[in-house]
Amino acid sequence: MQILTTAAGLQAYTEQARQTGKRVGLVPTMGALHAGHLQLVQAARAECDEVIVSLFVNPTQFNNAEDFRLYPRVPEADAVLLEPVGCTALFVPSVAEMYPRPTVLRFDFGSLEQVMEGAHRPGHFNGVATVVSKLFHLARPHRAYFGQKDWQQVAVIRQLVADLSFDLEIVACPTIREADGLAMSSRNLRLDAGARAAAPLLHRVLAAAADQVRAGVMPAEVRAAAAAALAQEPLLTPEYFEVADAQTLQPLAHYGAGRDVLLCLAAHLGGVRLIDNVVAAA
């Protein structure tokens, strides 16, 4: 596995791969890797000749300086996990390498980012779109892999790819969960024992809401039931719970025929912000 630390090194590596007819897969990450990330790498390995994993805690997507400071960083452990699952090159740039000067360009994803994560983390998707665009330009992958736990992020990146005509395919892989239902997340490393014990409630609430949607319970009632269930856990401070159209991400008052329903939430548990979602298929 090659270790690349410069933008020029990444460009040269992937350019050479393309020139020899290889298919390039890119898995952008912020490190502190778990089984969800490794699944993305394995999917890339199955479909591409070169699998580039980027490992970069991107400062521009954090709207909270403390969250950025505390984000887990374990690059040596990440590197050990990556080689056996088929990563061929690890791109680990510094902040100065990715941002030699402050960015001026600003992305606006309209209604896609006026809800949920976009509404609660101003500037977040601008930072995501900035760094993902840079990675796409540098690596020019044939395919890029993202996890569905960040459903809204995937929707925003698909829009980015469409609007800027990036010549690549986005592959979204399912959320990987712990045995008790907790969605795998790098932030889980920061949960203390009490918060970790309470955390599976998030998925239980989403699963119950999905059952209600399938039973035809109206969105307002689903929201109220979820709020009541989340309020039972004193360690948990809910930020939002939403019943939305899975494609447009807009909050629903009624269900549309043939439209998948996205149930998603964000909550703080012992000082750690977690998100999760499930989709109730139409």
Ligand code: PAF
């Ligand atoms: O999902 C993440 O880990 C990040 O938002 C991403 C896509 C690597 C951009 O920094």
